Amino acid sequence: MTIGGVARFWREIPQRYNLIGKQCGSCGRIYFPPRESCPYCRRKSIGKMRDIKLSGKGEIVTYTVIHVAPHNFEGQVPYPIAIVQLEEGPRITAQIVDCKIEDVKIGMKVEYTFRRIQEDGYTGAIYYGYKFKPCQQKQNHQ
């Protein structure tokens, strides 16, 4: 990451904290991260992209385990990172937490969790955002 870019992080807070995407008012497709226009409707979608909060539930499409990390992540290795397909359609890249590394699998059901992502070694700023954890099993109350 470019060092010292605090505004660069601040302006993405709604997306990274609360999974706010965009829905095209023309065709209904949902995008995350947000887009200024819909790639399918293009000019018809301008001014019609609406904020939409995503459920945060999804499934692992593919994954890896990072052993050699960028500077700001060195203290976290090894860590799993995955492409997650959200229920609403968009796919995002995020770390998988709260499970054993060897339990991470393609097809695994996961859900959003708010976590610390990295610490900027230059400004000291701590950046937060989304990671994903295995879906909680439904409790069987009798």
Next chain:
Amino acid sequence: MRDVAIIGIGITKFGELWDKSFRQLIAEAGSKAIIDAGIEGKEIDAIYVGSMSAGRFIGQEHVGALVADSSGFAHLHIPAIRVESACASGGLALRQGYLSVASGMNDIVVVGGIEKMSDVGGTAATETLATAADQEWEAFFGATFPGIYAMIATKHMHDYGTTREQLAQVAVKNHANGALNPNAQFRREISLDTVIKAPPVAQPLGLLDCSPVSDGAASLILCPAEKAKKYTDKPVKIIGSGQASDTLALHARDSICTFNSTVYAARMAYKQAKKTPKDIDVAEVHDCFTIAEIIAIEDLGFVEKGEGGKAIDNNITTLDGSLPVNTSGGLKAKGHPVGATGVAQVVEIVTQLRGEAEKRQVKDATIGLAHNVGGCGASCIVHILEAM
């Protein structure tokens, strides 16, 4: 549109060249190509140079003019254009140079590609390469560049049964080829076991599944095909040039195991060349990671989707195979000075089509293909060449 030929090639040794500067490397590659073509400096109409990130690697921007200057052409005031498309910067520099000659605007064009990566440490080099990925939505969350390709490998193994050994075979093959290339960074063979037991980088990829950090430069001289025989007995014609783009982030694509930028760039190049994958005798493909060669040969149509892992066992992509791939050693063993790579690939294809590849010569090669990828498939440039 005019036909365009390559009449000169030049390349430096690739490697960690502590004693060579950016300026020395590009001047060496350029002067070799100019001497090879037998042209004079005053004949040059334009210079196109591919460089991914001189700003981060050596703290120097404005490298178009710098390249003209350090090559000794400042007093001739030749137009110089720096081209950037991440790891495909070199391939795109060739395409821009090609288009300018094909259009009739320029006659003699020098195309260069360069990267001087070893002046920064390994971590800084890796982070600079990661700027080819989506900084806000991939890298921010801890995805590395090898990590993104590793996610392709995981999916390819899951969907098509590709094995860890098949990934490793790509590195073994390319090191064997690199051992025959005097300009390669790694001129030694490695065993399958060594690749598999190398330290992990991003599972399933280990250190020896990854191309290295390299310094190096390469250069080509272009001219209208009708004038090519005036300069050389062995001109090579550019019969197809294709380029395509895709989303910066891998996650934004429907297909993880297909680079549609490769599919579309190849389609454009094959159509222009009036050739099919079956017509290709030798290819240089973008093997920045072992999995990248496997999906490249699928997306280029050399094998069916999902069959790329078997291409070495099936004796297709080996040096004595039906379609030898990465005879130079590829990015894996020849080295990957990112801006130079796309140009260096074409230097290898021209060398093969001239019949000058010595121990790694592909017999009777007349048509070759070069495939250069930017980022994780957000850009792709494909060129098809034919001996004249």
